[in-house]
Amino acid sequence: MDDKIVTLSIGGGGRQTANFIKDIILKYFDNDILNNLGDSSHIETSTNSAFTTDSFVIRPEFFSGGDIGKLSICGTVNDLAVSGAEPLYISFALVVVEGYSYEKLEKIVQSAAHEAKKAGVKVVCGDTKVVERGGIDGVIINTCGLGKVIKNLNDFSAVKAGDKVIVTSDIARHGMAVMLERGQFGFAGNIESDCACLNNMMKAVYPYNIKFGRDATRGGLAAVLNEIAEQSGKGFLIDEEKIPLRQDVAELCDTLGFDPLSVANEGAAVIICGADDCEKVLAVLKSVKEGERAAVIGEVTGDNKVILKTISGGKRHIDLPPGELLPRIC
Amino acid sequence: MDDKIVTLSIGGGGRQTANFIKDIILKYFDNDILNNLGDSSHIETSTNSAFTTDSFVIRPEFFSGGDIGKLSICGTVNDLAVSGAEPLYISFALVVVEGYSYEKLEKIVQSAAHEAKKAGVKVVCGDTKVVERGGIDGVIINTCGLGKVIKNLNDFSAVKAGDKVIVTSDIARHGMAVMLERGQFGFAGNIESDCACLNNMMKAVYPYNIKFGRDATRGGLAAVLNEIAEQSGKGFLIDEEKIPLRQDVAELCDTLGFDPLSVANEGAAVIICGADDCEKVLAVLKSVKEGERAAVIGEVTGDNKVILKTISGGKRHIDLPPGELLPRIC
Numbered sequence: 001m002d003d004k005i006v007t008l009s010i011g012g013g014g015r016q017t018a019n020f021i022k023d024i025i026l027k028y029f030d031n032d033i034l035n036n037l038g039d040s041s042h043i044e045t046s047t048n049s050a051f052t053t054d055s056f057v058i059r060p061e062f063f064s065g066g067d068i069g070k071l072s073i074c075g076t077v078n079d080l081a082v083s084g085a086e087p088l089y090i091s092f093a094l095v096v097v098e099g100y101s102y103e104k105l106e107k108i109v110q111s112a113a114h115e116a117k118k119a120g121v122k123v124v125c126g127d128t129k130v131v132e133r134g135g136i137d138g139v140i141i142n143t144c145g146l147g148k149v150i151k152n153l154n155d156f157s158a159v160k161a162g163d164k165v166i167v168t169s170d171i172a173r174h175g176m177a178v179m180l181e182r183g184q185f186g187f188a189g190n191i192e193s194d195c196a197c198l199n200n201m202m203k204a205v206y207p208y209n210i211k212f213g214r215d216a217t218r219g220g221l222a223a224v225l226n227e228i229a230e231q232s233g234k235g236f237l238i239d240e241e242k243i244p245l246r247q248d249v250a251e252l253c254d255t256l257g258f259d260p261l262s263v264a265n266e267g268a269a270v271i272i273c274g275a276d277d278c279e280k281v282l283a284v285l286k287s288v289k290e291g292e293r294a295a296v297i298g299e300v301t302g303d304n305k306v307i308l309k310t311i312s313g314g315k316r317h318i319d320l321p322p323g324e325l326l327p328r329i330c
Numbered sequence: 331m332d333d334k335i336v337t338l339s340i341g342g343g344g345r346q347t348a349n350f351i352k353d354i355i356l357k358y359f360d361n362d363i364l365n366n367l368g369d370s371s372h373i374e375t376s377t378n379s380a381f382t383t384d385s386f387v388i389r390p391e392f393f394s395g396g397d398i399g400k401l402s403i404c405g406t407v408n409d410l411a412v413s414g415a416e417p418l419y420i421s422f423a424l425v426v427v428e429g430y431s432y433e434k435l436e437k438i439v440q441s442a443a444h445e446a447k448k449a450g451v452k453v454v455c456g457d458t459k460v461v462e463r464g465g466i467d468g469v470i471i472n473t474c475g476l477g478k479v480i481k482n483l484n485d486f487s488a489v490k491a492g493d494k495v496i497v498t499s500d501i502a503r504h505g506m507a508v509m510l511e512r513g514q515f516g517f518a519g520n521i522e523s524d525c526a527c528l529n530n531m532m533k534a535v536y537p538y539n540i541k542f543g544r545d546a547t548r549g550g551l552a553a554v555l556n557e558i559a560e561q562s563g564k565g566f567l568i569d570e571e572k573i574p575l576r577q578d579v580a581e582l583c584d585t586l587g588f589d590p591l592s593v594a595n596e597g598a599a600v601i602i603c604g605a606d607d608c609e610k611v612l613a614v615l616k617s618v619k620e621g622e623r624a625a626v627i628g629e630v631t632g633d634n635k636v637i638l639k640t641i642s643g644g645k646r647h648i649d650l651p652p653g654e655l656l657p658r659i660c
Contacts, residue, residue: 012654013548038484040382053421091383142472154368218343324342
């Protein structure tokens, strides 16, 4: 058992920093651009790029279906992919508390590197800071992503009444998996986070008449639908019955009083699609592993409200989640 | 006195997040690209870009000469500028502890926005996470920078024996200013951090025969010289007498037992310059505010050692600082 720990000097800019970069960072993220260790990395870009950032503060760092390293790659890859860009480059910045297990930190870096390789993105720049005990409670990661715009799926004005709404995965698994991992409610279960990179799935549907994309992370499906409604001036009529939701996840949400529509996902995108191409898009999504549970869940309306047609036949507004349901979920 | 505090819900992805983004983030960083609030921001880039990331964990967040907001822009702008790129776009990711003063947070964002405007860079994407009390001890910021490569100052192989070494500012002010701000050694003094954006200064010398650039942040001048020596296979002979160092900073370092060569800067770059153009480069640097104390401090040698010719006439090796001199200095 290796009980080596992270020391302040790893983040100090001196000899131990140089060793850490060689032993851990370059070992896993090895590529020509990163290996040059410049103050900035010089890269080839297209004239239309997409740029995004996300910090990851999730606790615990390891959970069923992933860890903070994997998540830090998926989250940023997905922000690029759902907005219509092919992810190419990632930055990786660690903030670690002094005394943290070196072995765990290495696992996190290894997991991030594995996911980046799978997604076909290069980690080209990074930073490591170590803070004293009490400064933070573990590891925080920030990643930025840079990609090539293939299609503009960021344009709220493209959303029109009559368009169809697709969700690409069953919902609420990430939030519930992390909640179970914490054990704070005394429940056990076998729910895996949906944490996954969606760039290959999204690439498969770029050729079709899709108009807008966004991944349903913090705030879940409810937040995404409300954000799109607010910015586009359009509304949604969503059919509860059609929302993919695993029985065990639904039951756990019900028991704990969570609305699954407001629970975080890390591998589920909302795609607004022209009605004409909807069945084709759905078929393509379902042919890709990350999209096999995709479903058409409703349509865009003209009246700027987000309405759920419930299983029992009633209708209710879906609002933006009012507060923080599950802190540190991503 | 406004004693509003930061709540978990600001980072939750719901209504309060949306309000915070409108009230604070868009208020200060207002620009067309950011205002679109996409999952990623679509931007125009050149085919040769430079990409860099840095996390800022400095304590205290406010210090003489700057704050964590200003620093988060300068640090990233400088990483681009010293490596030969014109900084264009910045990402801005906040991690804040629940209960933090809303007024202080607004000041930090305002200060970052002010500095970005001054430097001519656009903040085009961001993220905000709030963690519960005890999760972190204040504010952490990550910024990534994206720029257009004008000149490759990242290429260690361009460094040749006989080249001159310029430092663009007096050294050790940032580290000593932060140390005084903490008050931990019981000293008082009037030392301001050198924290500044160097992109306009660097741009002024790109047309000349400069070969390599790096800013002397964590680990100070000693770390930068050793990194360049290690990667280039060359060495340095540095003349202690020529290193710009304010008398009061020198005395404070001496009293506390710090080697000023290893103390962090946030507005001092090391430039390796062809001997033929050295006087011209120095004159141009000195004509710009951020470079007015620039000096030629030595030259590149062939023997892979970093040697200091001391004021007393002796010679000693300058090593990479062995550990963390001043934690959380940036």
